[in-house]
Amino acid sequence: MRYIEPHGHMVSRTTDDYQAMVTAGCVAVCEPAFWAGFDRGSVDGFRDYYRQLTEYEPARAAKFLLPHFSWLCLNPKESEDLALARDVLALIPEFLGKPNVLGIGEIGLNRNTRNEMAVLEQHVELAVKHDQLILVHTPHLEDKLKGTNLILDLLGSHRGVDPGRVIIDHVEEHTVKRVLDRGFWAGITLYPDSKSSPPRAVDMLEITGGECIWLNSACDWGVSDPLAVPKTALELRRRGHSEDFVDAVLYRNPLRFLSQCPKFKLGA
Ligand SMILES: [Zn+2]
Numbered sequence: 001m002r003y004i005e006p007h008g009h010m011v012s013r014t015t016d017d018y019q020a021m022v023t024a025g026c027v028a029v030c031e032p033a034f035w036a037g038f039d040r041g042s043v044d045g046f047r048d049y050y051r052q053l054t055e056y057e058p059a060r061a062a063k064f065l066l067p068h069f070s071w072l073c074l075n076p077k078e079s080e081d082l083a084l085a086r087d088v089l090a091l092i093p094e095f096l097g098k099p100n101v102l103g104i105g106e107i108g109l110n111r112n113t114r115n116e117m118a119v120l121e122q123h124v125e126l127a128v129k130h131d132q133l134i135l136v137h138t139p140h141l142e143d144k145l146k147g148t149n150l151i152l153d154l155l156g157s158h159r160g161v162d163p164g165r166v167i168i169d170h171v172e173e174h175t176v177k178r179v180l181d182r183g184f185w186a187g188i189t190l191y192p193d194s195k196s197s198p199p200r201a202v203d204m205l206e207i208t209g210g211e212c213i214w215l216n217s218a219c220d221w222g223v224s225d226p227l228a229v230p231k232t233a234l235e236l237r238r239r240g241h242s243e244d245f246v247d248a249v250l251y252r253n254p255l256r257f258l259s260q261c262p263k264f265k266l267g268a
Contacts, residue, residue: 001025003229003250006258007106007135007169007187007216009034010068011057017219017226018064024230027251028067028266030258031057032106032135035075037221043087046074050091054098067266069258071105071135072096079110079119089122096130102261103127105135106169109147112139120154128160133261135187138170140194148175152182165260167214170195176204176213185212185257190228198228198235205236205249214254 002025010018010031021029031053040046053070061068072095074088095101104127109116127134136155139147151168155161168179169187172195179186188204189195196204201215217228225231233246258264 001230001233001250002027002247003233004214004254004258005029005217005219005226005229006214006254007032007189007218008226009218009220010061011052012221013219013226015060015064018061018066021226022064022066024227026066026230028069028258028264029061030069030071030102032071032137033073033075034106034220035077039078039081043084043091046088047091050095054095054100058100065267069100069102069264070098071103071133072101073104073107073123074119075106076108076110076116076120076137076139079116080113082115082118085115085119085122089119089126092126093130096132099263102258102264103133103135104130105133106137107134108137108151108169109139109143110137112143112147112150117150117154120151124155124158124161128158133258134161134166136166136168138168138175144170144172145174148179152178152184155184156182167257169216170218171204172196173200173204176208180208180212185214187214187216189216189218190225190232191218192223192225192228198232201232202235202239202241206239210245210249210253212253212257213249214257215249 058068107123163183167185171186219226
């Protein structure tokens with residue numbers, strides 16, 4: 001089996017995780033910029049993090065022969081300090097030319113605040129200006145539907161945004177169809193105790209056909225499972241889906257979306 005982990009926060013993971021992922025068939029990992037669990041206090045804090053995502057982490061993954069790619073932004077949770085956000089946004093273009101950077105992400109909303117919306121708009125402008133793919137985080141639980149609608153309206157009304165180059169991540173049963181119906185890609189995040197479980201993910205794949213969907217584990221510093229994607233292959237097989245469908249969902253779909261960035265290249 002081969003699969004791509006399109007959303008993993010590997011700076012939080014151990015080398016054992018890298019080894020397990022490669023053993024399970026992982027052929028590439030993509031790492032969106034994320035909240036550190038605490039608020040970074042300065043632009044230099046972000047500069048160091050972007051260096052980690054574009055220099056150190058790809059080198060660490062390479063020890064396991066795993067291509068590592070990253071996405072850059074500041075997290076929605078970090079949008080409340082508008083002055084810091086402005087300075088960090090000004091820093092990002094310095095890193096967009098790095099060989100492993102695929103786009104702007106994971107941007108989006110967390111509590112759907114006015115400041116989050118303002119910083120989301122600035123990120124979208126940055127992505128359009130530099131012709132970047134976009135990866136969007138949608139809010140949790142009771143904020144998800146409203147936040148998803150706000151995000152879809154913002155992106156849908158921007159003339160420079162091609163929905164086929166945007167993935168809306170962490171979709172659930174009540175948001176997946178509206179994301180796909182508007183021409184965006186959808187990401188399903190597999191978590192042990194929130195977001196989606198493997199059976200729920202397979203339900204969504206069956207209901208929608210799964211053509212423009214990827215699965216990810218979003219493994220980070222909290223309770224999460226870096227093998228959640230390959231484990232979902234078992235649920236697909238249990239329900240009688242073909243190996244070709246497993247390969248489409250776990251490998252060919254993320255490959256199709258990510259290959260829109262010419263820097264996304266896998267080894268021979
Ligand atoms: Zn994430």
